[in-house]
Amino acid sequence: MATPQESARLEQIKKNWQQKRQITERLDKIKTKIGVYSGKGGVGKTTVAVNLAVTLAKSGARVGLLDVDIDCPNVTRVLAISEKPDYVDGQIIPAEKWGVKVVSMAFFQENQEEAIIWRGPMIHNAINQFLQSTQWDDLDYLVVDMPPGTSDSPLTVMQSLPMDGFVVVSTPQDLANLDAKRCINMIRKMNLNVLGIVENYTGEIFGQGGASTLAKEVEAPFLGSMALRPSYRDNSKPTALLDEAVEAEYYGVAAALKKSLKEFGSEAA
Secondary structure (H helix, E strand, C coil): CCCHHHHHHHHHHHHHHHHHHHHHHHCCCEEEEEEEECCCCCCCHHHHHHHHHHHHHHCCCCEEEEECCCCCCCHHHHHCCCCCCEEECCEEECEEECCEEEEEHHHHCCCCCCCCCCCHHHHHHHHHHHHHHECCCCEEEEEEECCCCCCHHHHHHHHHCCCCEEEEEECCCHHHHHHHHHHHHHHHHCCCCEEEEEEEEEECCCECCHHHHHHHHHCCCEEEEEECCHHHHCCCCCHHHCCHHHHHHHHHHHHHHHHHHHHCCCCCC
16 A cells, blocks of 8 residues: 555656646647747847747748746737737637737736746746646747746756757857857757757847857857847837848748758758
């Protein structure tokens, strides 16, 4: 006869298995799942995730955007979305803007300036709740704005969500690339794919070429560079929809990403 501790352990294993099965079934209609990831905040990870999502949507793909950066959920600000998701029979129906379906923790905050002070298990539960409860329907791409760093939050996403791979965002600076290398090491330790590296903030202020050098060093595809431009100050819509030069940069990144996905054997739209 099992002891109470053994019974509790078996019950937890059963619960975890059921959660994973529900998440797999929920995401079954999504062809390609891409994590946008960085080693630290402030390198433009969310900006890249949002502009990549709207660029894929503008090219005719069916796209979802999931913000699992629970501590600092900023997707809604960059996307300039005021619409809210619906909650029907325990299911989250994503909001939609610029052709992209969106779910973010920011939708469920009464005050977006309030700090979310949660320990690891609460963040883990929130991420799994999003994955289990969101009704995405048919999508060509789900772009996931990851929590930065290499701690519990990104680990939860990597273990819970069957990703096709990750786009790592860095800048030309050495410190940002050191942190990006840590992310790449974590991805590969989890036996997952590094789809490529993007260099953000390229230009006279921060320099250029640091991320492309990193890509060669870690033998990962370099997807492209995004220049630091004044048009990013306009918050009325994603910058790829405002500035033709930014739009061209993101179309280039999207094309390189699709090529990388095919090389890894994933189904790109």
